[in-house]
Amino acid sequence: MSLRGAAAIVGVGETPVDRFGSKPGEPRKSTAEYLSWAFRLALEDAGLKKKDFDGQGLAAIYTANHSQPFWPEEAANILGVSPAVSLAGGNGGASAVSLLGHAAAMIRSGVVDLIVVLAAAAPFSEHGRSRSEPADTRDFEMPFGVMGPNSKISFVTSRYMHESGMTSDHFGKIAVTARYHATLNPDAYLRKPLTLEEYKSSRMISDPIRLYDCVLPANGGKAYVIASPERAKALRKPPVHLLGWGERNNASAGPRSNADPLVTGVRECGRAAFEMAGASHGDVDFLGLYDDYVPIVMLQIEDLGFCGKNDRKFFERTDFTIKGSLPIQTGGGMINCGQPSTTGGMLHVIEAVRQLRGEGGARQVAGAEVGLVTGLGAVNYGKNFGCTAAAILGSGI
Amino acid sequence: MAEPAKQIPKPLPEITPVTQPFWDAAAQGKLIMQRCGDCRSWVWCPRPACVECGSNKLEWTQLTGRGEVFAFTVIREVVGRALRGFAKDIPYVTAWVDLEEGPRICSNIVGCPIEKVSIGMAVEVVFENAAQGIFLPKFRPR
Numbered sequence: 001m002s003l004r005g006a007a008a009i010v011g012v013g014e015t016p017v018d019r020f021g022s023k024p025g026e027p028r029k030s031t032a033e034y035l036s037w038a039f040r041l042a043l044e045d046a047g048l049k050k051k052d053f054d055g056q057g058l059a060a061i062y063t064a065n066h067s068q069p070f071w072p073e074e075a076a077n078i079l080g081v082s083p084a085v086s087l088a089g090g091n092g093g094a095s096a097v098s099l100l101g102h103a104a105a106m107i108r109s110g111v112v113d114l115i116v117v118l119a120a121a122a123p124f125s126e127h128g129r130s131r132s133e134p135a136d137t138r139d140f141e142m143p144f145g146v147m148g149p150n151s152k153i154s155f156v157t158s159r160y161m162h163e164s165g166m167t168s169d170h171f172g173k174i175a176v177t178a179r180y181h182a183t184l185n186p187d188a189y190l191r192k193p194l195t196l197e198e199y200k201s202s203r204m205i206s207d208p209i210r211l212y213d214c215v216l217p218a219n220g221g222k223a224y225v226i227a228s229p230e231r232a233k234a235l236r237k238p239p240v241h242l243l244g245w246g247e248r249n250n251a252s253a254g255p256r257s258n259a260d261p262l263v264t265g266v267r268e269c270g271r272a273a274f275e276m277a278g279a280s281h282g283d284v285d286f287l288g289l290y291d292d293y294v295p296i297v298m299l300q301i302e303d304l305g306f307c308g309k310n311d312r313k314f315f316e317r318t319d320f321t322i323k324g325s326l327p328i329q330t331g332g333g334m335i336n337c338g339q340p341s342t343t344g345g346m347l348h349v350i351e352a353v354r355q356l357r358g359e360g361g362a363r364q365v366a367g368a369e370v371g372l373v374t375g376l377g378a379v380n381y382g383k384n385f386g387c388t389a390a391a392i393l394g395s396g397i
Numbered sequence: 398m399a400e401p402a403k404q405i406p407k408p409l410p411e412i413t414p415v416t417q418p419f420w421d422a423a424a425q426g427k428l429i430m431q432r433c434g435d436c437r438s439w440v441w442c443p444r445p446a447c448v449e450c451g452s453n454k455l456e457w458t459q460l461t462g463r464g465e466v467f468a469f470t471v472i473r474e475v476v477g478r479a480l481r482g483f484a485k486d487i488p489y490v491t492a493w494v495d496l497e498e499g500p501r502i503c504s505n506i507v508g509c510p511i512e513k514v515s516i517g518m519a520v521e522v523v524f525e526n527a528a529q530g531i532f533l534p535k536f537r538p539r
Contacts, residue, residue: 136442139410143533144505145483146491147476154470155493155503162468162516207471256448257430257441257500261468261493381442382493382501 003101004276005397006108008232008239010225011046012350013038017189017220017338021125031066032078034120034221034340039079042116042223047236053081057106057115059099061089063341064131065123075118085112089119089342091249092377093290094387096222096345101245101391103226113228120221121341136381147206149292150214152379154206156261157295161208163262164310168208171294172199174328175212175335177320178291182332184322184363189216190336213294218338222346224353229397240356243370244279244392246272252383262310264296265388266303266374274305277392279370281306284392286327286355286365288348288373291335296384297328300374304390322365330355330363348373349391356395370394407482409528416443418457423532428462428522430500431455441500462522463539464496471511490514494536508537 015037021028043050060075068074072086087102089095096119103115133142146152160166176196182188194212202211232239251265274280281304289300298315301307306326307314320328331337331351334344352371354360360368371393378386412420422429431440433447434454446453469492475484483489490506492514506514507523520536527533 135411135413138408139413139416140442141503142408142480143410143527143531144491144503144535145407145472145480145486145489146503147472147474147480147483150474150476151470151472151491155468155491158470158516159468159493203473204471205474207473209470255438255499257439258495259501382503 001105001108002276003104003108003245004243004278005229005241007104007226008229008241009349009353009393010227010232010235010237010239011042011048012353013041013045013223014187014350015041015221016187017218017340019124019218021122021219022127028125029122029219031063031120031122031126034122034219035075035078035118038120038221038223039116039118042225045237046225048225050079050081052114053083053116055082055084057085057087057103057112058083059087059089059103059115059117061095061099061119061342063119063121063343065121065126065341067131087115091375091387091389092342093292093345094375094377094389095119095342096349097373097375097389097391098247098387100226100242100349101247101389104242104245107226107228113231114225116223116225118223119343119346121343122219123217123341124219140381149379150206150209153293153296154209156384157208157293160262160295160299165312166298166315168200169196170298170312170315171213172196173315174294174297174320175199178329178333178335180321181330181363182336184361185331185337188332188336189218189338190332209293215292215334215339215344216336218340220338220340220343222343222350224346224349238357238395240353241394241397242391243394243397244273244275244277245390246270246276247389249387250380251388259383261382261384262299264299264303264376264384266300266390269388270304270390273372273390273392279392283370284372285368286330286371288330288352288371289328290345290348290374290376291329291333292339292376294335296376304372322363327365330360330365342377345375345377352393356393369396405482407527408479409531415445419443420531422457423524423534424530426524428460428534429457430460432458439498439500441502460496460498464494464520464536466506466514466516466518466520467493467495467501468516469493469506469514492536494520502534505535506537507535
């Protein structure tokens with residue numbers, strides 16, 4: 001089933017992010033407070049009331065710090081909504097983009113015509129909560145001192161540099177571009193301009209990954225509302241249409257015990273999204289790429305087919321700023337706007353909506369009509385991302 | 398050097414019926430992995446059935462323990478409470494080692510200064526006693 005035009009985003013909400021709560025005396029907010037706040041902001045943006053969601057759809061994304069098996073129900077209970085359909089985002093940072101497709105399929109099938117997708121996390125305020133790990137991580141990575149995604153993406157990056165010849169200059173260009181966009185975004189957390197030299201002299205966390213390669217963990221909540229095209233017409237903001245979508249989980253480029261870690265599932269889900277949209281690369285006005293680490297942004301640009309694998313020259317000659325030929329991370333990305341656990345994946349969807357409505361202010365991509373966003377989640381043993389999703393959004397159909 | 402007042406434990410594998418043979422062999426200084434009796438694919442990490450063809454005819458098979466560093470990182474900071482026990486080891490090397498037979502294993506490179514570790518470096522397995530009955534397969538230059 002094609003989901004092209006099946007649904008449109010009609011409202012978005014983002015709380016400010018913060019990093020409070022881990023030190024004595026700092027203000028603490030719970031996951032529930034960020035969730036409720038983001039919901040309220042999305043309703044205001046869409047011009048909807050809480051009651052509009054009774055008998056409609058609600059999706060909630062599991063987070064690392066607040067997980068229990070019926071989280072979507074707890075979310076509905078916190079908000080006081082009685083959904084006819086509850087969806088769970090179980091794909092980590094890919095969930096926000098995955099749920100675009102899942103929600104659109106529910107809407108196209110006619111079960112509901114309105115779904116709110118919610119995510120919130122307070123890792124600094126709720127840091128005492130225990131978390132569980134996949135068995136591979138628990139049994140075959142942690143006993144060797146593998147420090148979670150920092151280490152695992154370092155493996156990928158070390159191999160990427162070895163095979164492609166990419167250097168800290170290439171990674172730094174991406175980091176500097178994203179920060180430049182953050183300086184234009186009043187909602188970004190890190191807004192001080194970053195120079196290439198500052199990037200290159202930032203401390204090593206897990207060679208070759210530096211501090212400024214890494215996402216910024218934060219507390220926060222985000223939400224979007226997606227509706228049938230008919231319902232969308234009657235609401236206050238211009239609808240942002242789903243044109244193409246794809247999801248690919250547990251991808252393995254090669255044997256599962258010895259895969260190519262430089263190829264992600266974005267190759268498959270990106271192709272699916274382009275096919276569904278009937279779009280070509282030249283139609284895309286900007287990219288919002290899941291950015292828990294800088295080098296991963298580059299692997300995705302390759303896997304989406306904007307250049308070949310290991311194409312150093314492409315990264316050297318392309319202007320990725322909002323004035324350039326391929327704008328990326330137009331609001332600064334998660335690296336500069338913060339990653340409240342799996343809530344972070346909502347950022348690029350919400351930024352794409354702002355761009356496609358022309359609400360980008362100083363960071364607006366002139367004439368933006370089509371944007372592509374991705375989500376990534378989980379880092380599988382010996383490979384890269386377990387969960388991947390891509391969506392193409394547009395201001396028109 | 399004085400011992401820390403309180404030793405912070407490192408995380409240990411949770412041994413399950415699926416992984417038990419691997420850890421039993423490791424305790425005897427042998428590196429074994431599952432191989433599919435039908436499609437002959439290697440299966441790693443341990444699984445209840447072949448992740449390539451679905452067959453449940455998996456056979457634990459001994460490997461030479463020889464391989465090459467495929468990728469590596471130098472750990473310089475602890476992330477997360479569960480891993481605080483590694484703080485005293487920093488900096489240290491974790492690596493993906495591609496074994497001669499094909500599978501990729503995640504481990505540490507030991508017995509080698511960290512600045513000498515490189516992609517393509519030839520290594521061999523060595524078992525380190527991490528706790529009562531638990532031996533971790535690590536790799537040293539060969």
